[in-house]
Amino acid sequence: MNTVIEAQSLTKRFGRTLALDGLDLTVSEGEVHGFLGPNGAGKSTTIRVLLGLLRGNGGSATVLGRDPWKDAVAIHRDIAYVPGDVTLWPNLSGGETIDYLTRLRGGADKALRARLIDAFQLDPRKKGRGYSKGNRQKVALVAAFARPAKLYIFDEPTSGLDPVMESVFRAEVERVQKEGATVLLSSHILSEVEQLCDRITIVRSGRAVETGSLDELRHLTRTSFRVATGASLAEVAALPGVHDAREETGHLVFDVDGAELEHVLTSLTREGVTAITATPPSLEELFLRHYGDRIEATGSDAA
């Protein structure tokens, strides 16, 4: 599979602040890649470097096999981009803005444009200054989807959309992926990434801290159990890999490290199990582990 985006030890400095601190990112052709991190982690900065809007201070990046700084224009022919904070021209209508932006890439597919405006329930005759944040985002999304591209880059695309519009957005991402396009989607909305993305890169303080498929990342985290068992709380709590064990209404509740699952389950079944619920880790927990480690380091985590 071809690599569409390849960034290695990317650094970017703004004065004294180090926005990117050796960031690595690999996105393969045809995948929907989630780019997860809290505000200020460096997601938008990375995207702007990948678009040649900012120039990296160190490391290397290629987009569609080219240098994004030197060959910006050539690369941009195949890219559709929606910035995180969409600002529109106050006196241009939404329809004009969509036509203008798609014309820069060669012109909109008329039927597609009409279908998208309808699907996103956009009023194309309103002036740019009159749109709410969500509607500005919809204008940019319609402009991005209305002409096929090889690579779609969305910076927190659904932060202003309601759940119905989010599902419209998801359907469009699935459509372009089926057509063979690659998608890079930055977000801190976990449900969106869980539903859409094949692979994920988690970024924090300008570095990629984890990368892999959702399944691969789940191995790194804990599963929550709620069990009715003959084993005592003390016995279970003493097992290696068990965290936060406690008793709730006659059940034992605890978390288990992915690597110790087999061992813990064997021990439990030896003691007898009458009821069991296991909850897979959500991406919220993935986040908490990566961004909550500051809390752990200060010793406030009992585990």
Added chain:
Amino acid sequence: MLPVLLQQVRRDRIILPIWVLGTAALLAVSAASVVNEYGDAEGRSQILTVALATPALLSLRGIPNGDSLGSAVHFQSYAFLAVTIGLMNVFLATRHGRADEEKGRRELLLATPVSRLTPAVATLVLAVVANAVFAVLAALGYLAAGLPADGAVLSATALAVTGLAFFGVGMLAGELTATTRAASGIGVVLVLVAYALRAAGDALGTPDVAKLTLEPAWPSWLSPIGWGQQTFAFTDDIWWPVAAIGALAVVLVGVALVVHSRRELGASLLAERRGRAAARPTLRGAFGLAWRLHWPTLLAWTLGSALLGLGLGSLITAVSQLDFADNPQLAAILQSLGHTDQSDAAAALIPALMVIVGSMAAAAGVQAVLRAREEEAAGRAEILLASPVSRIGWLLAFTALGVVTVAVVLLATGLASAAGFAASGSDEFVWQSLGQCLVQAPAALAFVAVTALVVGLLPRAAIGLGWGLFGAGVVIGYFGQVLQLPDWLLKASPITHVPEVPVDDWVPTLVVTAIAVVLAALGMAAFRRRDLTT
């Protein structure tokens, strides 16, 4: 009520004093300068005689009433002071009216135990106080220039009450439209229409040269500024026009308050005009957008400077018919203005006045290029430069917009002034005026290029630096010789290199053009190498 008013006062603590003090200072300075420039009764009578024969001057100034000093002051400054105070009040009304509603601040306020009318009434109180303070300062300004007290109080009151009438215009405009931009736009246009109506009426009026008076034509009677001129402050001191303007203010403010008390938050009497569902075919490429964003501004500059050009034609013709043998002093002033030893003062005036047209064209061009920086700072350049638009192509589009702006403004003004001369029967100046207008282009383009350079090189400082360099260039160009600035500094301003037609030596013009091209190219190169900066 009081907390709302105090909060409005606090928000205006800088902007409103600037308007009030600035306008009062303008009044004092212009009254004092009339005292200096118009000289004694004989000098005033000479100048006012010329003015009465020159519709362009009458339209720019107003109505004289005899050869007294007060007549000259009222003639010279009343109309444009009324415009200034009118603009101050329009912006005051929309700043605390429609703008608050549009930005959502009013919603926050009305959710507290504050009645719907309270903010509007508070703004009205603020406006009355601001205009009253202005009236006091204005009267003092007139007295300082040595004018009679009765007329000083009358003229100052007329201006302040005119201000309140335009405050009512601003309030009503805010009730009509949904956006601050549109409301301020309507208000500004109505101020200018009021000025233009009296300009037309005065220009078409019937002069009485013996008594040095003018009976304005009917358009002047349609304008509150025209009514204010009928006070004949300092001479006849008539008070009824003030009452008429006051009645207009009461009606406008009253209607606005009634509408306001019945209107829902955020609603407007006029629905906002809807845009096009699809773009016109011409909206494409970086220049297509730049043009789409800027053409209304360009049109305004073109119309304004063309009107000026038309006026120049008739003004200079009138001056050329003066007998300078009687007044060697005036001839000397005109010649020094023209930096020329031509004995024909009118021919000397053309280069002097066309430099001002050149500066206007340069200002319009600088503004066009600075739009690039505004687009970048607002974050709208990002989405464009993430499309197949090159850095150089993007900045080049706005620089080209500046070049087109300069060309259009100069050409329109040149043709208008040529037409003005032709209409006044001064055929010998037709080609000179057109040519002298066009040779301003290289200097104006140099300002455009310098602005492109600062946008490319120093984005955060670009707007201040762009206008700052323009201002410095103009000051050096206009006043450098008078201020006896060093030679190298004089030569640094492109304005000092503007030739006079017929041009013998094209080298300086070509050098300025070449430097402009190089500076613009450096600007593009710098922009190619830097990060986008919001």
